[in-house]
Amino acid sequence: MALTAVNAVVIGAGAGGGIVAKQLAEAGLSVVLLERGKWYSPFDCRKDDLRNQRTSVLGNGFGPDDERNPRVTVDLVGRERILGASRPGYQNNAACVGGGTLSYGAMAWRYMEKDFRMRSTYGHVPGSTLADWPISYQDLEPYYEKAEWEIGVSGDVSPDPFHAPRRKPLPMPPLPPNREYEILHPAAKRLGLHPFDIPMLRNSIPYNGRPACMRCRWCVGFACEVDAKCGTHNTVIPKALATKNCELRTECVVQEIRTNDHGRATGVAYFDPDNHLQQQDADLVVVSCGAIESARLLLNSKSRLFPTGLGNRHDWVGRNLQGHTYTGAFGLMPEPIFDDLGPGAGIAICDYNHGNPGLAGGAMLANEFIRLPYQFVSMVPAGVPRWGKAHKDFMRTAYQRSIAIQGPTQEMPVFDSRVQADPVVKDFWGIPVARLSGGRHPHTIEISTAMAAKAEAWLREAGAIQTWQRLSGPGLSAGQHQAGTCRMGDDPATSVVNRHCQVHEIPNLFVIDASVHVSNGGFNPVLTIMAIAYYASDHLVRRWKGGGLA
């Protein structure tokens, strides 16, 4: 039995989908927003250091659950494994209203102008599908601004000479510095670098009717107990619902997007919370499930006209899966510097994002969020055993004296790093699961290794008496920063969606999340996901002429 048809069904209430739902609902479209997870409130904040989105050794804090949502991974030597959602290698992103934005670290970066023109800047990188975006930073600038002011960003990027031109400052000042910041700031200046306050989607002062951050240590990986972290769950989604044009349905798992004989999307089939199959027809379908699940859904939506899945005529759906290659360094200071002043991360430099001789890009470098005790267990330098008296001595003497600096190296996209629909393994609902395979490009490893050396030099200048690097292996990268699987482009033969996030083959089907990123910047991607969501929604609304797109 079909439910009452609506103008738009948006799949996924994360960073992208939450914004799209609100923008369409405000423009008068009737919207159904489907989310496979639950809607948590600040009162669900469990400060559980072993069960959260950052450290999931006892399970994910905000989904998906291990029992019903397996994935298949294939490593570089071809070994297959079936993984539960909290296991390393699953490449998880939270499944809940707000998606990753409920529990993220909340860094709010705009990509730089060159990040949209990587191919023009660095030329062809053999073995990589590195390309320019079809849109520029200037196209997104007003929408970055919209995200910063509507969702809420604190920080101060004005001392950073490398940031792209912007019309307005950030709406909130930065949080006061912690001890690490006070040590790292003068050290960076002495090295001739340009340190500044990380922009964060976190209230530093009361904003949008919610209070300021209380500086606790339970930040990245946790929901905010005082609701000071700004995500789509506490900004645009409530606004969308307030229009009365948007209905949010949680714990709904979409099986497939349905299409008709004219090659248009007609709606979706989904399992409701009681696991009954429902059909929701809509004039428009927007896929915002994150780079892995969006690709999986398109690939699982097969029909006579689209035998290999939607948007997949040229076999580009699921390709170019990427994330960020995090490398950096730890430093041991002569004295304790732990001040328990969260979120911990506060200072960054963009000196090494571009312009590194012989390297096609780089990374922003920042100090790391507060390391909870169990997280610190594996952060030992070479030479310190992983157990026994010596390990305990290291924990005891180093925990309060450590500083970590790391950064997300912009990756060289690899065509064979990909999402497929597994031919055998199905999830609880009988839907083929995501099958992940591939690895990092060697040049990505080269860049990230150079970034670790930069981090180490910064720590040495700051007075660290011992430093050690954290480097990356060659395995597949995706994780919470997953991107790239439904590339945006002007040429339908080498991309999945056009510059307005519209699937080339299907005029009323859109992918609006990090899947469309051509490359992923040397930054945390969420503000770009948000900006693209505003940008694509704007285009959609302008073309909407009651009952269809003009």
Place this chain on the structure above:
Amino acid sequence: MQRRTFLAAGIAGANVACRSRTSRWRFFTDEEARTVEALCAQIIPEDQDAGAVTAGVVSFLDRQLSGFYKPLRETYRRGIAEIDSKAIEFEGRQFAELPLRSQLNLLQRIEKDPDIRPFFNLLTDHAMQGFYGDPRHGGNRDRVSWKMLGVPYPPVRGRLRYDFTDPAKGEKPWL
């Protein structure tokens, strides 16, 4: 009083139903628990600060093997038995009965053995979770590791400035 008697009877009945004899463990046999405790004492030894044994890491493991780590039960059962059989093979006695020095020597040998190493690595990681993780999971008794590291326990910084009650749920202030 009556209610308490009833509850006690219920708990005793449940015990009888699950296990043929009384044991303080949910999963481990007493013999396994003794081996695991000796292993944990090597992984995080006692010194001026509490170690894994005082922190109740074995209770953590036992509890998780009846919870989230239930799929690893067979891995544990086999791994413990293998370590004990190596102890008998090389030192003539079960692991827990060896002098501390011999235990350490044996573990250093095990670390080089590709067959047992994966289990020992797993046990080491789980022991660290039980020792450095939140007491709510059954280890880190009295927050001993956090005291050692100097990490203040929640309530967290700034918390007193906030009212956490949710009137929508009919909650009352608890501070």
